Amino acid sequence: MIPAQFEYTAPTTVDEAVSALAQGGEEAKVLAGGQSLMPLLRLRLAYPELLVDLNRVAELRGVRDEGDSLVIGAMTTHHTVVRDPLVNQHCALIALATATVADPAVRHRGTFGGSLAHADPAGDLPAVTVALDAEMIATGPNGQRTIPAGEFFADYLTSTLQPGEILVGVRVPKLAGWGFHYEKFNRVAQAWAVVGVAAAVRRANGNIAEARVGLTNMGATPVRARAVESAVQGTQAAPAALHEAASQAAEGTHPPSDLHGQADYRRHLAQVLTGRALAAAARV
Template identity: 65%
Template sequence: MISAEFDYARPTSVGEAVTALGDAGEDAKLMAGGQSLIPILRLRLAYPSTVVDVSRVAEMRGVRDDGNAIVIGAMTTHDEILRDALVKEHAPLIVQATHTVADPQVRHRGTFGGALAHADPAGDLGAVALTLGCEFVAHGSAGERRIAAADFFQDYLTTALTPDEVLTAIRVPKLGAGWSSHYEKFNRVAQAWSIVAVAALVRRENGSIAEARIGLTNMGSTPLRASAVESALAGADASEQGIGAAAEHAAEATSAPSDLSGKADYREHLARVLTKRAVLTAAGS
């Protein structure tokens, strides 16, 4: 299909992008890599008056060290993420999840910030950002503001960004020593969206799990933290039995969807199974 008619702007700075959004009004759309937006436009599921293409905004690309965090530009592609030494060193969970995103063609065009701002609950990076405690940097007509990952995802395809704001970067806190991670994903075919996936961060001390963070993909209208599992894992024995018992809480306080890929009770089962696998792998058990 062919998209409906729209105006097109291609700014070269964040300031120009904010101005273009403000001039266009509330029904404008930002385009980063375009891997999510273009199919939606072609299917006429969106009718923006203006598409603001930020692919030429160089200041929104790259990864840099900022003391206790690394800062990932929103326009950094998935492929660049996979090859970046800082991300590999300080946020291997992002690398593990990004490896599962679509296929090489999409990873070369799709962007880290674009995927997060799209806020599809089946997308792999939202739960990872939530688990890592990332902070989202946005620029709008009122200036810069930072949004905690826990506040960023508000509903299906809905974020805390205002219509005139551009997500410019994501701040990823550096984990201290002793943390390990794993991303466990279940999908029907290669390159497909997650039916369910689990992001696990584990810190061990003296053979036990001192602390754990668990993020769930596609178990609600937004990414979720499995807080009941995290509580059960604190101080638990890092054995298959101990981790398995904690993983039984994975579906608590979730609202898994039912669709053609699986019903809610099936996703709840997957959440428990995948949480056990993810934590076992992360804990090295």
């Protein structure tokens, strides 16, 4: 468990970080909380020549209110996100899902942006950002741009960040009057989700006015369960109707088969868990 040698730099501003990354070229990697990258280095599954450590970049930490949305700094730790009053007030789904990430030690080190940029479809937060139509804010040599969450996750462990770009923050629209739930199914407390379901539901007059559903670990990227979202819209906010709509949760998904579950089991779980997530989000 000894990583290969690498160079290391710890800039204190985003500009410095971007230029350090540019100098490092393709062999440079960004180090955020290190909870995914360090194991890869120690197992020698990754051999970067340069690590650009963002932990001293103060401007990347914290949550700010931008009126209709919140911007969560990429280096905000999971621990902070879970307790942040703005997040809990306006984007509670993020707090609920983040509270299930790994274990307390990981949550103290791991960061919101780091786990998104890692683009692990088994991670809990990618599906949440997809469900919430969040926007990723990236800064690179050519300045800043925003990438819709639905376009950010390209493939397994691959985002659409360009070489030289750093994820600096995530803009999350405030959702007033919605109910949320993150239904995580894992075998032991600190394990990745076998399947996870992020659900946001808006009720009106006893019906479901609108719902958004994101699925964790049901493919190479986090996916929206669009068929469920359509089916549930306008239905009665009652368990039977929600579970009926949830039976379409696995449509169009390509879940993996691994030690923790075969694909058919994951498809089945997606349906069961989506029903439960919708019911919990709708408070029924």
